[in-house]
Amino acid sequence: MKEKKTILIRLDKDEFERITALAQATVLSREEFIRQALRGTTIRASPPAEYVEILREMRRMGNNVHQLLIKARTLEFVDEIMLQETVDMIRHMDRVFTEAFV
Numbered sequence: 149m150k151e152k153k154t155i156l157i158r159l160d161k162d163e164f165e166r167i168t169a170l171a172q173a174t175v176l177s178r179e180e181f182i183r184q185a186l187r188g189t190t191i192r193a194s195p196p197a198e199y200v201e202i203l204r205e206m207r208r209m210g211n212n213v214h215q216l217l218i219k220a221r222t223l224e225f226v227d228e229i230m231l232q233e234t235v236d237m238i239r240h241m242d243r244v245f246t247e248a249f250v
Contacts (some may be wrong), residue, residue: 210238
């Protein structure tokens with residue numbers, strides 16, 4: 149285990165409030181926020197409360213479209229390329245949302 153060192157730093161009120169506000173916008177403590185910032189980690193704000201529901205709905209839609217694609221192949225009546233492109237777009241949106249908020 150690495151030896152821990154302590155640094156005492158004095159901030160004015162505005163600096164302290166800014167660091168506190170930035171940390172509160174994430175899931176990190178103020179101290180962990182500072183550590184992550186020093187490491188150069190990209191720190192993202194916590195996702196909005198609606199994020200989980202939006203993601204769940206997008207995945208549900210993707211699953212529904214995928215089921216339609218399977219049925220369309222079986223019955224041979226839908227433009228498979230167009231339907232597959234739609235599935236791919238939904239999956240891409242899922243990845244973009246996940247990367248943006250996680």
